[in-house]
Amino acid sequence: MPELPEVETIVRDLRPLLVGRKFVSVRRTSSVALRKPWDAAWEQILPGQTVRAIDRRGKWIVLFLDGESALVVHLGMTGQFVVVDPITLPESHLHLVFDLDDGKQLRFRDTRRFGSATYYATEADRALAFEETGLGPEPFDLDPAAWKRSLEATKRSIKAVLMDQSVVAGVGNIYADEALFRAGMHPARIASTLTGAEADRVLESVQAVLMRAIDARGSSIRDYVGGSGLRGGFQEEFSVYGRKGEPCPKCQTPIESRRQNGRASHYCPVCQPAPPESQAETAEDE
DNA sequence: ACAGGATCCTGGGGGC
DNA sequence: TGCCCCCAGGATCCTG
Numbered sequence: 001m002p003e004l005p006e007v008e009t010i011v012r013d014l015r016p017l018l019v020g021r022k023f024v025s026v027r028r029t030s031s032v033a034l035r036k037p038w039d040a041a042w043e044q045i046l047p048g049q050t051v052r053a054i055d056r057r058g059k060w061i062v063l064f065l066d067g068e069s070a071l072v073v074h075l076g077m078t079g080q081f082v083v084v085d086p087i088t089l090p091e092s093h094l095h096l097v098f099d100l101d102d103g104k105q106l107r108f109r110d111t112r113r114f115g116s117a118t119y120y121a122t123e124a125d126r127a128l129a130f131e132e133t134g135l136g137p138e139p140f141d142l143d144p145a146a147w148k149r150s151l152e153a154t155k156r157s158i159k160a161v162l163m164d165q166s167v168v169a170g171v172g173n174i175y176a177d178e179a180l181f182r183a184g185m186h187p188a189r190i191a192s193t194l195t196g197a198e199a200d201r202v203l204e205s206v207q208a209v210l211m212r213a214i215d216a217r218g219s220s221i222r223d224y225v226g227g228s229g230l231r232g233g234f235q236e237e238f239s240v241y242g243r244k245g246e247p248c249p250k251c252q253t254p255i256e257s258r259r260q261n262g263r264a265s266h267y268c269p270v271c272q273p274a275p276p277e278s279q280a281e282t283a284e285d286e
Numbered sequence: 287a288c289a290g291g292a293t294c295c296t297g298g299g300g301g302c
Numbered sequence: 303t304g305c306c307c308c309c310a311g312g313a314t315c316c317t318g
Contacts (some may be wrong), residue, residue: 003311035294035313059312077311078296093296112295114312133313156289165313172311221311222298261290264309292316299309 004170006218013227036116058169076114134166151191159187187265240266
């Protein structure tokens with residue numbers, strides 16, 4: 001669920017609620033495994049530590065704690081990371097509860113358990129973890145020349161490259177589709193066939209779509225809520241994502257959907273003309 | 287070497 | 303109403 005705009009919204013929501021707060025107690029409230037193992041020792045290490053800052057890196061949330069230590073959270077598809085009043089009844093699939101020194105409670109909830117929370121004692125450990133996962137530059141910092149080099153170097157589709165976290169961090173299925181629509185670029189175009197102008201246009205579109213989505217507090221399709229429990233609003237502005245069969249906002253042609261790399265790609269067949277290399281195939285979902 | 291598929295999970299929706 | 307199949311915002315491992 002959460003891509004860059006959702007994670008950014010959560011971080012902005014949590015910042016005034018968490019910075020300066022101290023963990024009073026920390027406990028697991030489920031016994032099922034998360035994507036990365038939770039170490040019970042952290043329940044002794046975290047209490048007493050203060051949240052010094054909170055930031056986002058790609059789709060990762062980083063709580064900077066005492067010294068060099070940090071708690072790094074990924075929300076997977078269905079994760080929620082929310083500050084609530086402790087009297088709020090425990091939700092289903094609640095995995096972690098952090099009691100704060102102001103009487104509030106930080107909760108990590110994740111239905112499908114593709115998310116994780118990991119404690120790193122040193123900055124080097126944390127940096128290594130990001131390095132090992134192959135975390136690339138933020139989309140707003142991405143050098144256009146480096147972006148073009150990434151496109152030239154691969155036979156993958158532009159959609160696959162956009163969603164590759166090592167090329168650009170934070171873009172997922174929704175915003176890849178929305179950005180490609182804005183750029184007038186078919187998702188199956190082979191990245192290395194893009195002209196310089198097309199590469200620029202795609203990067204600019206990614207940045208514009210992400211910024212607009214952040215302004216709208218992200219997209220709530222099902223599970224996503226911000227750090228204070230509020231839903232996002234960008235789902236009301238989708239041009240193509242989840243709109244198969246509905247009219248293209250520019251030309252009224254019905255939006256199409258096709259499976260690509262195991263994910264659905266939504267696009268307008270007129271505004272995003274099919275590349276020659278895929279015109280031969282007829283692999284469209286009806 | 288690299289690209290794409292399978293896999294990890296649960297719940298909701300559509301079809302029958 | 304109920305069951306079964308498919309689908310979902312992600313990342314990683316395995317295979318060809």
